[in-house]
Amino acid sequence: MNKSQLRFKKKKKLGSYPYFSVVFSITISLFVIGLFGLMVLHTSKLTQIISENVEVQVYLDKFVTENDKIIINKTLSSRDFVLKKEDKPEIYFVSKEEAATQLIEETGQDFLELLGDNPLRDAFTIKISPDYHDPEKIENIKAEIESINGVFEVSYVKSLISTITENVTIIGFVLIGFSAFLILATLILINNTIKLALFSQRFLIRSMQLVGATKSFIRKPFLTRALLHGFLSGILSSALLFVLLEYANLKIDELKLIQDQNKIYILFGSLVVLGTLVGLISTYRSMNKYLKLSLDQLY
Structure with a gap:
């Protein structure tokens, strides 16, 4: 068996779709969510400090x-x-x-x-x-x-209290609305990325069905990879955010005053969990779609 045949065989291994683009896309998506999450945490802490000084x-x-x-x-x-x-x-x-x-x-x-x-x-x-x-x-x-x-x-200063109350309410609504929109858009992006990555495996999935492989057997390698990809993406995005935050702390000394380390670590952990869950769910949904398609629909 020559080298070209070995490469072809390796490429056609079940669940061995190109993973670099998937990990990269999920990492960037989680990084954006995490970056906004840091902004929300800092804004909330700053708002709390202002409120507690009335x-x-x-x-x-x-x-x-x-x-x-x-x-x-x-x-x-x-x-x-x-x-x-x-x-x-x-x-x-x-x-x-x-x-x-x-x-x-x-x-x-x-x-x-x-x-x-x-x-x-x-x-x-x-x-x-x-x-x-x-x-x-x-x-x-x-x-x-x-x-x-x-x-x-x-x-007491009446105008100050009224201003703080109004601004805190407005900031809260804006952050909630934008957070919901950003998370939804990011989840759709991750889902579409995984769906496109699995598109190259649709004929291999069909071939496995034709030789009698069960749906759970076909799903297993894909879900295993999705688990690893999501976990790795969460770790990478958290690491990037940590480096960015440390750099910001070096440049802005007062930034540490509005940071809650426990909540920041919870955010990093949430990114890992989110990446893992989204990867698994998106892969599972995409697999179900390709498992149900007929041969004509695969084309």
């Missing part, structure tokens, strides 16, 4: 005692609308002396010498939980805090 200033009466301040602090800490991290309420006390020092540093002018007295008040700064960012809820919170004994006034 603050309300609680100014106290001028003659409140230290005991009154402790009671007010405990009262505020027990409220559900106060943001909590690791079960610790995000409440910070700023004395009128600290506030005066900060104001002098910012303006460069010592207003204490001009006025002869410190007109500022002791205050608590409270971070509000994102669940309570609705303007109506904020107003209710304001009224509730002002009813506490020793509280002079509650202040």
Whole structure:
């Protein structure tokens, strides 16, 4: 048997369709999905950070005692609308002396010498939980805090809260819509790539049927390869994304502040699972199609 015959025999081996283009196409498709996934994760984290920094200033009466301040602090800490991290309420006390020092540093002018007295008040700064960012809820919170004994006034930037709420809602809808479209388009692309790759094997599949091979026997080598191709593509796409992310971190130091490593690793794992499942499902569907075609339809 000469070399040309050996090559021909190898080419006609069941399930041995050219796999480079399939792996390449699936890898690129998964890379695009992963790239958008990273953008969604970073956007979500940034949105979360912005939402968690919505603050309300609680100014106290001028003659409140230290005991009154402790009671007010405990009262505020027990409220559900106060943001909590690791079960610790995000409440910070700023004395009128600290506030005066900060104001002098910012303006460069010592207003204490001009006025002869410190007109500022002791205050608590409270971070509000994102669940309570609705303007109506904020107003209710304001009224509730002002009813506490020793509280002079509650202040917050209304326009900022409204803007954050509206923008978070819009960004959420846009990301969901675009994600659905991108995933659907990518899955169709992968499915068509595999279908075209199996097209070259349609006559071999027919020949196996003619000699009495069962459908499961014919499918097995194709599904095995699809499993390997999808898994390999997921690994390659995750590796490319990891390299890209590390490069971005080197160029942008602050980028790490809006990264959740656990979610990023989950994304990489999802790409591997997605590549494997899509490869298997697309191959299975294409195989069923070619197994049902008549000889005339194969042409």
